Amino acid sequence: MSNTYYKSGFLKKLLLIISVFLGVTIASSQNKIEITGTVFDEYEMPIPYASVGIPSKYIGTSTNDDGVFSMRVSAENMSDSLEISSIGFKTYKIKVEDYINNNVTTIILKEEVVSLDAVIIQKPAEIVKIALKNLRKTSLSSRHQIDMLYRRSSVENGKTRFMVEHYLNLMDFGPSDLKLDEVGIAESRKSADYRFAFKKQAAHAVHVMTQINPLRKNINVKDYQWKRIDDTAYDGEDILIIQGKKKSQKKHQEKNWIKLYIGLDTYGIYKVEVSRHASEFSNLKAFYLYKKNSDGKLVLSYHNREANFRTPISEEKQRLLKLKTKNVVSSYRHEAIVLHIETNRKKFDVKNSISESKDMGDYNITYNADFWRAISLPPETKFYKKSVTELESIYGVPLETQFNGVNN
Missing domain, CATH: 2.60.40 (Immunoglobulin-like)
Known part of the structure; x- marks a missing residue:
């Protein structure tokens, strides 16, 4: 070193x-x-x-x-x-x-490598254009399998009321492709379901994670106003942090932006941040982290996001919950941690491949308690701990007890 x-x-x-x-x-x-x-x-x-x-x-x-x-x-x-x-x-x-x-x-x-003394002639928009054009070269773009831990918490009235965890096998061609090639739910477990609004997604949340990733959306660079807001470094490469705001935004959408962390040597995109505010009660914050593999290609490492919205409830539930409004402030908390990537086609193994489009909480996969005990789960994040604490506080039932009771 x-x-x-x-x-x-x-x-x-x-x-x-x-x-x-x-x-x-x-x-x-x-x-x-x-x-x-x-x-x-x-x-x-x-x-x-x-x-x-x-x-x-x-x-x-x-x-x-x-x-x-x-x-x-x-x-x-x-x-x-x-x-x-x-x-x-x-x-x-x-x-x-x-x-x-x-x-x-x-x-x-000791000191990090940051050597941006030279004048950068290229405009931010030009750097973004090159980075997006080179996605297939800078990221892992051959077909590969991603083994991922995916968690989603359903929050209603400020408290988590349902959580589902999936161990996924994904087939992908990287961020240069518009969508995932295949999704398999290898293992699954759910908490007790204390929801009263029952907001659901029309597709598995990992598909939504893919769809809202700016790198996969064929961004028209000319539609955005790009500005260099900072610089940093990663693994010996100077990085420019460039933020883009859509030119055609309405007044209530002024807080909408995309932020890209772009390497000046490779034009690789190491991090993506997204902020979207459609209205006072509808907003999204998300980020994607990428890291280099042994060949210097960027692969997804971590993702989280939280989307807030309003969910309508019946008058009966409104009375029971003593709410003054027919709409409940809700949100989804998502977290995805990549644990392994396989590039050897002979070792590809997607279990329980899914083709239907439905909410990830509605998939019924046989619960394997031995798998969840044996797997080396990453340390709990604040994102996750918050959901667990809120779930357990409703009726005082430990999450592990919920897993064993509900899934069996």
């Missing part, structure tokens, strides 16, 4: 201290080794949503809001390189075997 210093005229010097509190447990049933750690910056603040994984084997996860991560590796991974990366910080690499055997506790990374 290089600790070379670089100079920059645009960003303050950055220093990353990754304090890794190592926890190693053996999962004998699957012959796996679980490694855990916590990632901080120089101010001892946790770094959320950092990508953690073994790019050469397409194995990975993300840190939660507290900078904590956990993932399982096998004996075959001992000589592989474990990488921890986050936008604004230099990628940290260490051999898996060294990570375990050396009982690493503190890693100090």
Whole structure:
């Protein structure tokens, strides 16, 4: 690992201290080794949503809001390189075997590579145009399988009243394609259902995740006003943060924007943020994180979003709930964590492939408690903890009890 210093005229010097509190447990049933750690910056603040994984084997996860991560590796991974990366910080690499055997506790990374001293001649709109045109080159665009943990919480009147988790097998051609090629629900579990408004989506939420991703929508660059708002770096590459606002927006849509994090060397898009406000009670905030694989191609790492809206209820429910309005303020909280990507066609294995279009809470997949006990789930995020706390507070029933009671 290089600790070379670089100079920059645009960003303050950055220093990353990754304090890794190592926890190693053996999962004998699957012959796996679980490694855990916590990632901080120089101010001892946790770094959320950092990508953690073994790019050469397409194995990975993300840190939660507290900078904590956990993932399982096998004996075959001992000589592989474990990488921890986050936008604004230099990628940290260490051999898996060294990570375990050396009982690493503190890693100090010196200055990040940010060298934007030279004048950037290209206009923001031109940079966006090139980045979108090169999506197929900069991202993994051959057919591949994504194994993903997808969670959705249904919120009514400010409280989570239903949650469903799916372990998905997705076939995809990357963000340069308009939609997913195939979706399989390998495993599923649901909480108790305490909803009274029953707002549903017309398709599985992972399809919606794909449809609202600006990278997949064939954006007409000329329709937006693009502006460079900041710069940073990722894995040794300078990044421009460019925000676009649609020119034809109405007054109540002024807060609508797209934000792209674009590498100046490769024109790869490392992060996408979206904010949409259709009205006072209808808005969406979402982001997508991408990371490099061993071939330098960008692949999806993490996504979350929350969409707010109003849901009508009957007069009877309005009376029972003692509400003054016929519309309940509702929202969906979504979270997707990519755990593995498979590129070997011989190993593709999509379980319970779905073709019908219906709400993800309406799919009835046989509950496999052993799977959920054995899988190495990523550490709980605040996004997830909030939903669990709210669900358990309704009748005081622990979520695990709900899983066992409802799904069996």
